[in-house]
Amino acid sequence: MARLLLLVAILAEVTATTALKASDGLTRPLPSLVTALGYGIAFYCLSLALRHIATGVAYAIWSGVGIVLVTALAWWLHGQKLDGYALGGMALIVAGVLLVNLSPAAAQP
Template identity: 45%
Template sequence: MSFIYLLIAIIAEVIATSALKASNGFTELVPIIFTVLGYAIALFFLGLTFKSIPMGLAYAMWSAAGIVLISCVGWIVFKQNLDLPAMIGLGFILLGIVIINVFSKSTEL
């Protein structure tokens, strides 16, 4: 269940960060509401993951997956450029997540 909580936290964080961009410097009310609620949900579910996944690994996976996903949202939705070095770096981040989840025994308390 902890990985479900972590997934919810990641998705909520990506929604919140996307809404933060859409808020246009906190000048648009609806995106501000999504930003605040999204981050609250993200932090709540991230906190639940700490019950069964060590804090450092849970936070690393949360932030790494968030970086990759928000980069994709920026590229697709906000038409922000991702050049080859950026894509390679994001690939290494994804590889790190895979290595942790496939090979590490440290993801359990």
């Protein structure tokens, strides 16, 4: 259940961040509402997930998956350019998340 809550938190945060771009500086009501609700849901679900997942592990997953998903959506929806440096950086982030998750010491909540 904790992993599911973390997944919901990540998806809500990615949705909120994507809507933030569309909100045009929080001047458009619907994207601004999606942003506020998305971040609220994200932090609530993250707080529940942290009851059972170590903070460092949860945050590594949150940030790593979030960066990759937000970047992919920015590429798809907004035409953001991704060069070798960006892709290499994301690969290093994913590798770092994997290493944090493989650490036996980091697994304790």
